[in-house]
Amino acid sequence: MKVLVINSDLAANRGDRAIAAGLLGLVRDTFPGARVTIVSQHATRDGAWFDAEALGQDIHSLSPLALVSLMRAARRADLVLWGGGELLKDYTNRLGVWYWAVKIAAVRAANRNLVGAFQGIGPTSARSSRRLIAATVRRTKTFLTRDEESRDKLVAWGVPAERVTASFDCAVYATDLEPVDLPAERYAIVAPREWFHYRKGGWLPHRWRRERPQPDADLLATRLVEAIDALVEAHGAVVLAPMHMVQDPAFAHRLRERAAHPERVHVLDDDEVSPGQIRSVYAAADVMIALRLHAGIVASSVGVPTVTYFYVDKGRLYADQVGAAGYTRPIERLLEDDAVADLTHLASAVVTDAAQAERTAAALAAMRERLRADFAAAVGR
Numbered sequence: 036m037k038v039l040v041i042n043s044d045l046a047a048n049r050g051d052r053a054i055a056a057g058l059l060g061l062v063r064d065t066f067p068g069a070r071v072t073i074v075s076q077h078a079t080r081d082g083a084w085f086d087a088e089a090l091g092q093d094i095h096s097l098s099p100l101a102l103v104s105l106m107r108a109a110r111r112a113d114l115v116l117w118g119g120g121e122l123l124k125d126y127t128n129r130l131g132v133w134y135w136a137v138k139i140a141a142v143r144a145a146n147r148n149l150v151g152a153f154q155g156i157g158p159t160s161a162r163s164s165r166r167l168i169a170a171t172v173r174r175t176k177t178f179l180t181r182d183e184e185s186r187d188k189l190v191a192w193g194v195p196a197e198r199v200t201a202s203f204d205c206a207v208y209a210t211d212l213e214p215v216d217l218p219a220e221r222y223a224i225v226a227p228r229e230w231f232h233y234r235k236g237g238w239l240p241h242r243w244r245r246e247r248p249q250p251d252a253d254l255l256a257t258r259l260v261e262a263i264d265a266l267v268e269a270h271g272a273v274v275l276a277p278m279h280m281v282q283d284p285a286f287a288h289r290l291r292e293r294a295a296h297p298e299r300v301h302v303l304d305d306d307e308v309s310p311g312q313i314r315s316v317y318a319a320a321d322v323m324i325a326l327r328l329h330a331g332i333v334a335s336s337v338g339v340p341t342v343t344y345f346y347v348d349k350g351r352l353y354a355d356q357v358g359a360a361g362y363t364r365p366i367e368r369l370l371e372d373d374a375v376a377d378l379t380h381l382a383s384a385v386v387t388d389a390a391q392a393e394r395t396a397a398a399l400a401a402m403r404e405r406l407r408a409d410f411a412a413a414v415g416r
Contacts, residue, residue: 036068037069037112038062038071038072038112038114038115039090039114039116040055040062040074041074041094041105041116041142042055042118042120043119045075045077045094046081046094047280049278049279049280049330050120050206050279052081052310053206053313054118054205055073056208056311057207058205059087060205061407065414071086072088072090072108074089074092075089075090075091075092076093080307084310090104102141105142106145109145112146114148114150115142115148115149117139117142117154118179120155121154121156123156123171125157125161125164126159129163132159132164136170139171139174147176149175150178150413151177151178152410152413153179153180153181153205154179154180154181155180155349156184157347168189168192169192169193169194172194173194173195175198177413178200179202179410179413181203182203182204183201185201202406203356203405205410207335207336207406208403209310209336210314210337211314212315213311213314213315214315217316217319218272218316219271219299221272222272222274223269223320223382224274224317224320224324224334225262225266225273225274225275225326226277226323226327226331227277227286227290228279228282229255229283229286230326231255251370256293260293262375262378263290265375266324266379267295267296267299269382269383270321270322273301274300274301274303274320275291275300275302276316276317277303277304279327283327287302303316314333314337317330317333317334317339318339320334320339322340322382323339323341324378324382326366328345331343332353340386340388341362342378342382342385343364344364344366344368345366350363357395358391358395359394364377
């Protein structure tokens with residue numbers, strides 16, 4: 036069985052790597068001995084991490100030659116899985132919708148056995164974007180979403196209900212740990228993300244736009260430094276765990292430099308640390324404070340008490356799925372005067388909340404069982 040996995044940004048995003056690890060686990064449990072090809076511009080490293088062949092190209096490449104190469108890989112495959120993350124939305128920019136529409140149309144022309152795998156459908160305001168997303172999803176043989184709200188959006192926008200199955204985020208499926216040197220004997224983890232630093236919407240990705248400084252972005256950074264200091268006092272040390280390895284490490288280092296005890300704050304910015312090693316670092320932590328969705332998913336999936344701050348609905352939806360709404364806040368909560376007191380209260384409470392730990396463990400077990408069944412049904416097993 037030859038399987039091509041078109042995921043999101045394995046080269047730069049640890050969250051997308053977590054998704055890929057779970058999806059490849061499902062592939063191998065469903066098709067023992069499958070030959071898997073992934074797509075990454077760091078083909079050697081990522082191929083070794085995932086024990087897969089790797090097509091060496093940037094998943095966001097605009098090169099026509101790269102698209103032709105991807106089509107050839109799709110034609111050689113028995114099954115093409117297009118999955119992971121929140122690829123279809125326009126709240127960040129509208130060009131991304133067109134990008135995936137063109138790419139998936141080309142892949143579909145090369146291989147009709149194309150399955151959308153465990154995607155979230157993000158906030159989308161433009162009617163034209165909604166129509167294009169629906170048309171793109173209709174090109175797949177079947178489409179698995181990671182939550183009910185994403186399925187409801189697609190059906191409301193014109194995708195036949197029988198073509199869409201609501202499931203879960205497949206990142207929860209990967210739980211294997213790999214040996215790694217731990218950064219401290221005892222620590223809390225914070226997965227930071229800069230926020231409020233660009234305007235939402237528009238045609239262009241924010242990295243291509245000239246943005247004005249945003250005061251709320253500075254306030255968020257100040258609150259995070261205060262939270263880091265409080266967590267150091269409570270846990271002895273803090274590990275800052277960047278998820279997007281282009282955007283997050285510099286922000287994490289700025290936070291560390293402002294901390295009261297920078298020698299007790301460690302930045303996990305080595306991009307040669309594998310997904311399994313990342314899970315090991317998370318698994319040894321007292322608590323996770325997640326400002327990125329998949330930091331919270333990975334932490335909770337290896338049994339770490341987690342507090343989540345969400346910037347769009349995907350964080351809230353995952354917390355609801357594992358019964359952890361009480362330990363979830365919108366990112367705007369960190370701008371309020373008592374934000375640090377609230378954060379430290381949540382961190383302390385979730386560590387000792389045995390009932391929450393049981394709810395999360397039971398929910399995750401049920402999610403993994405459903406993921407196996409939904410995937411098998413989608414690929415005809």
